[in-house]
Amino acid sequence: MSRILEYLKIIPSEQSVDYVENKKQFHLFTLLTEQRHPKTWTLSSTIAEDTEKGLRMLLSVDEDITAKVEDLCRDPELLEKAVKAMHRTITGGKKIYFYGCGATGRLAKQMESTFWRPFWRKIRQSEYWTKLRDHLPADIEERLIGEMTGADRALISSLEGFEDLQLIGKLQLNDRGIEKGDAVFCVTEGGETSSVIGTILTAWRQYGDPAGCHDDGSAGNLYFAYNNPDERLMPFDRSRSVIENNGITKLNFTTGPQGIAGSTRLQATTSETFILGAVMEEALYRILGEFLDEKELTDLGFEKGLDLAGRLLSFNDVRKSVEDKSSDIARFTELEASTYEGHRFSTYFAREAMVTVFIDSTERSPTFKLFPLDTVSETKRKSWIQVWTDSKSIGEAWQVFLGRNFRGLEDSYYRPAFEKEIDDPYLKAVALKSLLNAGNDQQYVYDLSFSDSNIKNRGPEPGDIGVIVCVDGERQEVDDPSRSFGRFASLVKERGGKVAVISVTGEGRSVAEPSFRGDVEVSVILPAFPDPIGLRRQMALKMLLNAHSTAMMAKLGRVTGNTMTNVNPSNLKLIGRATFLVMSHVNDVIGSADWNGRYGKRDEVTFREVNAVLYDAIEFMAVKNPEQTAEVALSIIRIIEALKSRKYISWDDALSILASKGLNGYLKEV
Template identity: 45%
Template sequence: MPRLSPARTLLLCLAGMTAMAHATAAEPDTSVTTLLGITPSEESLDYVRTKQQFQLHTLLTEQRHPETMDLSRRIGADTVAGLQALFAVDRDVARTMNAVADDPARLQALQRASESMQRALRDGHRLYFYGTGSTGRLAETLESGLWRPFWQRAAQQPSWAKIEQALPGIADRVRGEITGGDRALISSLEGFEDLQLIGRLQLQDHGIGPGDVVFAVTEGGETSAVIGTALRGAEVNGNDPSRTWFVYNNPDDVLLPFERSRRVIGDDGITKVNLATGPQSITGSTRMQATTTSLYALGVVMEHAIHALLAPLLDADEMRALGFTETPDLAARLRHFALLQTVVASTAPSLSAWTDLEAGAYADGKHATYLAQRALMPVFVDVTERAPTFRLAPLDRNDASERRSWIQVWTPTRDPSEAWRALLHRPFHGLDPALYEAPFSNEIDDPYLRRSALRSLALAGEEQQHLYDLAYSEDNMRRAGPAAGDVGTLILLGEESPDALGLEWLRAFNAAEAATVVVRVSRTSLPDSTAQAVEVASPGTRVLQLTLPEEDPLELNQVIALKMLLNAHSTGIMAKLGRVVGNTMTAVQPGNLKLIGRATYLLQSHVNAVLGSEAWARAHGEHAPLSYAEANAVLFDVIEQRRARPALAASPEVELCIVRILESLRTGRAIGWDDALALLGERTLDDYLAAFD
């Protein structure tokens, strides 16, 4: 398929600028809404007039990246080229890391963050990382993917007795929390992220108090729940800025118009760490470069703090046994990301075979299963983040009557409870209604947010862990075992090799005529004996290896490399399957106030790109741009229609809106939602829009 023309690319950029210019219109133009017979609903009017704080299309992270503007068509024609484009955007992360390393103020801030960690841990206090959605999974990765595994490895060393004596209970001194508790790792709990209240309550839930250090992480810099955490953290620590940190990925000047962002940026009791990176490879998908940036920077700081804590206790050999061969240099460590990015990007040709394989399985109605142990957290994060980004069904519950999820994640244990322990390295934590229900009922003024929060609270308790089985168990094999044409991928991290259950799992997939893949990210190549065992278990297994031989005590490099690899792989799959148009997530589900704003902006931008094109002007004459209020009115109409007519759920709201608006304007008469659905049943939105190039 053809790539977007330069003119089309320019129009899409200009359409975004037009969208911004029209975003504050309080009333819709009558042209499109009148043609479609749509009267703006009270919800839409209220959203445009009073919810400007959730209309976030001006943020840098919400803009379109020029490197991937034509991703959907490029990867459709050449998978390697598409993956290379995705990896190229990670160079923005390297630029940010270099910029921080070269900026004395920001570098000193990270140095102070390390010192703050050290002081708190020496004094018996705790570190608390908090985020929402992608940054919530980042927070849990810092705890369960980096911190706890490091201390478990340390506990196997002869030096552990000295460590435990000097730093008793050190392994339990870090907590990473996602808005909504551990259940939100699986899928978002709507209504929570729009509340500063829940951020305060979850901090209280974990008993965070004076002396503890709080890191509130939000890629946008505007997430209400995270801001609530930061403000409460400053409050409990007497406004000591060394105890509360706010980490974000947008420039201050684009955040200051938002009252909640302005409040935290202007708070002297909070230290701000600005890691602005730029547009994401998929517009607004901050699971990509934004979280890579924050995870790497905070991981580097954590690694630095651990070294400083242990160096006075251990000799050089004992430090070397833990992976520390030299004193960490924060600036050098940040600059090292550029090399890491280059090495990961070099995998595009070999990665493409796996991407094509998994995309082909989904296209044929088949499924994928991932098996991981040490890599379980980064694998689980990537898989679960695919659902909201590309509008996929979340992981199936144990009691599901049918399989809806395209993918599942298992770990090599038979016990579902042990599987959760393998993921979290601690007990599952849910939200207790005894702490949350009364504040939600009494302190949330907005009725929409109050209803959403109370509904989600019912899905966030401790019992939720028993509804999801992540084990390689008999029940899972019976419910969702491999079938011919499926894909099974075993992912190894560090010096890990598949254990007996892992090899049995490969044999089971091979016996079912499912394709098998082994991916290993490590400091060394897969041993010959292990490669032979894999080949015996499942002949013809594809093996993808990524070797990163440098010092890596927390396995931070390996976790980040695997994250970037998986992000490109899963995004590439979805772009090949039509879940992305250009580099926009037109399948976005407008399930909260922020996502309603994103959906409005996306449909407005795509419509205006067509209306502003020479091809449209020649064929149909000039037409005024679609205003933000018009776009929002049409969006709310389809949301309401979908509630009453489930058949419309076959296509995403944004795509239905784009086609209905453009086709009505093209023909000069209103077409209905059913007509738009029928057109999308005949061809993808990408192909439909290509006709206007």
Template identity: 50%
Template sequence: MLTASAGCEDSKTSSSSDPLLDLLGVTPTDESIDYVKNKTQFQLHTLKTEQRHPRTWTLSERAPQDLPGGLDMLFSVDDDIAQKVQAFVQDSSLVRKLSDAIEKALLERRKIYVYGTGATGRLAKEMESTFWRPYWRKIDGAIKAKLEPHLGSAIEERLIGEMTGADRALISSLEGFEDLQLIGRLQLKDHGITKGDVVIEVTEGGETSAGIGTVLGAHDQWKEASGYDAAEASKYLFFLYNNPDDVLLPFDRSRSVIQEAGITKVNLTTGPQAITGSTRMQATTIETFILAHAAQDAVGRVLRGLVAKGVLTTDDLARLGFAQEVSLEKRLEGFAGLLAEVKKTVPNLAKLTQLEADTYRDGHFSTYFANRGLITVFIDGTERSPTFRLAKLDRIDATQRQSWFQVWTPAKDKREAWQAFLGRPFHGLKSEIYRDPFAAIEDTYLRGAALRSLTDAGDEQQDLYDFSFSDASIQRTGPKPGDLGVMIAVDDESSQLADSKSEFDRFAAVFDGAQAKLGLVVVGAGADPEWRGASKGAPTIHIQVGNTNDPFGVDQQIALKMLLNAHSTAIMARLGKVVGNTMTNVSPSNLKLIGRATYLIKLHVDDVFNDERWQAKHGKRELLSYAQANAVLYDVIPYVKDKQSKGDQSAAEVSLAIVRILESLRLGRRVSHDEALDRLKNGGGLNGYLANVRTQ
């Protein structure tokens, strides 16, 4: 069968002579040869989500010169979400089917299992720990007593948000796991999900192996039972994704789901992302918005049904946040309005974005402080690392800070912080469930990666990270002069900002006292709040989005997400970690990201080869083959790992590979890794290098 990446399967690098690779002194490794020939199902550059968006094409040039214009550019891509959501307003049948399934699960006391990988895995955690658990936990005892005979006890436990690698993967993805359908099946079993439970797999690209393993594993439970009915199974099994079917069908694993009648497909394609391939942005925004509102709609209908039965009163319903009946379509229709409110913040947001970018450029660090917005803030912060090649969150045993970003929440210690974060105790992977199946994996690379990652996925991992706003955290990684503290207040938390007894004011006082800078983001309706930093000109961003008839607070979290996504991306564009609108600092930590890195190398080298100024000086030449780009990538990966092990975070695989190729051709000799890195450091990074190399 012809695969989607067949056009890039140039295997000439496996021959004895390749002039370009000979010039570079590169011999394709066995891993590279295997990747090009046998891992075509992970070469995903044909996907819509991997294409460059025309509205952000020049982001890396715009953001440093005109930051408000750069932010406007980023937010303009969210208009694609509004257009897609409006299509669901016109035909809500698929989202309604999803809501019906959640309603049925509640009434039948079944589990609702939301599974994802990477950014969508963090989305799954947010479904559980930001929307679902807090809603049911805040219900008073009298109403809860009325509900339990009809819905059962511990309703808050009913929705499970799980990600590939479990809770430890919230910190950073675990190498090898994403590429395995096996782990999705094993985690399904680990959580005791059985036929009749609702299973919702969320995948940005529509091709994530682990997630596909989950939904196919759930479908197998139906097929193995007597009297299998595909139409009935499709009422319980869902697949949410963000690429057109015709683009995904050439990939075997995607096709196995898309063509399965027993699984309901909800296609949420919005098109290319604001940053090429960065599905942490528009893809997960629409997925979170659609899924969270479907769940909220289901809860509202369940509660209204109990009013009709005389179990609850209309006063009870009002106290539960559903005083007015709002249709699912009306909830979805609200996206355009909340996006408009986010866009209004650009003038003030630009001040915070510049302040944080300057903080990092000057060698300082940021600390975000959040409670209700904790997971949304945490997700944006941790997603910066793989997207822009930043150090991962620091462990408590780190001898010095490496991660530019950390997040604190009101808690007395690390265990209490995890409880505040998740709404439950930390869950790791139990090695006894996973080790033997992993050991039986045939592929050498995947087997080794999975077994290595398993050692970093257990319950003990919770004690390596501390997000508490505690004396221990302040002593360990507290603010220094020039650092930045950013507070995130959601809804009525803004009333605490001026209260000298509140944790918000204490946080501001700690940073103010350390001669650190401050910033504030408020999400909620009402007047701008008073707070410690206001009189000193600290940036204050206020998103005017309330939660009337939105008891889950979906719109407030979505607004905060879009703002933080644009903010952190614009910071990195100002710091030169974006080229055009491509993530050239991506970390190739799994098979999908190796494919993305390979394609980015080819994309930028080919742009130079096609430039008339380069051709005038160096002549025309064949475009870089995919196999050549991959061989150079695999050659540079060990060099970067060695640099990182010695504390040098300046090297990035894609940038180094591009410079090695172009400099070697320009000079007519082999340019070493060290020379390429020195060229990047002294030439304004990859942006500066690419701007000049065409005329050198």
């Protein structure tokens, strides 16, 4: 143990002591997804010198997904079981329920709003609906529900306290009317998320009786997808309760460490989205194949003879198509990064890609400690980014975005259970506070519309960037000043901004040479391949935008090496990650030969000590509120400075150093 708490005059807070001693089940830094990937070890320094090289480094980690997909194709039994569950559920008039938290919660929303609902809208508008309608539920679009911890409001930003509660998973499953016989897919990046585990265990208990006996049929309907090896998860009681449960089918999609350590919005969620999307696509093919002939299926985007393995193996071509555009993506990354360096803002515009774009945009806030999306009450822009879609009002924007009405959490249903069933006083207080911001009224707090009022109050200004994201024929609409895409492009240009145009289409599609050219153009052309639900197009966009936003934040100094040193410690898992990151970076510095030669040997800091410093930083930040400053970076600097001088240094002194040098600059000099 070091003397750091003595130097800094910190007495561990009650919350810190409680976390260290009683919250060991949330000390998750042993998980594979929390480790540093060897391919991206030097990301921050590489990308500072060569943006394209850094991007290629990031994108190369997606090769791990290819390897996992190939592995699954060699033994597809469990995925075939999942296909049959979806098929049986829909033809039997039951429901499919996708549930996740954070990035996998957004996956669940995407399953519903990007893949399922648009597909069935297309079917209803086709000439083939008359052949299908008597064989399928009349409300087929409503038969897949994508839900996340905290409901639709959590799409914007996390609701603190919810993730750490198994209770909320139980409540949401019951609130959405999920019953025995429905197919339930609970997806967690790490395999340890409490709310997701609470959901799958509640679904499993629906198959039991008062005597504690369970129906063996549950495993055919209940699926738990995750991205860590079982042996890494077994020390955690809640994970083990699922892994050892024979009534739940486990879908282990482990790919390895993430491109940024712990950033499971990257490979973990990409793999889970693609694989489960392919399962859905295969189930739809089998359902429609019972009633339509080969030509009709082809008209709807399917190909006869293509099986589940073929669908899965298409991933690598999608991945390579994105990687091939690394030089164009690098120019996009540099343009957006320079916009923020100039203290200007971005506005993204999308329609068919709206969910994918929105997900990447909102995930930047907790990952890199940025302002969340602005509310309508903000008098001037604070968030670096905003997202608009093809709509003229708040309500219409949510319809375009989700394909349905906004779904919040009703206070009258959740509050009594929170007050009665949450024992931990800290969690109860935080969860009850978050519940105030989770209701249906939250839809009116955020305006995603391309409306006159938004243009007037939050429209682009000189030096801003407008990013247009297109799928297939939408690129041609950018050339048409009468269409929303064209009007948005013209608006940005007329107001002195720059325009980036990102498009994804399939090989062989007839596309005229565009008349409007953005300052940056990234055009991804996928190999000709059946893509009836748009899965491959959206995955290409996801990988592109994830790599772009991560690379951009690395260029802006918000990544150190390949670690998330600007993470927002907003829940128990992230507090553990933040503590581990501070401890690792400090001990790396003070353990070096250079340090020992200049300052002498120091004892390593411990998890307990660092956690006390971190909680003190969180308290300081709550009062000081220096905008987007990260507690992790601030704690690293304060600890190292105190160990260097063996005397007290204040948070304000550390903040001054961070503001003048940045964490990466400081670590180079120390």
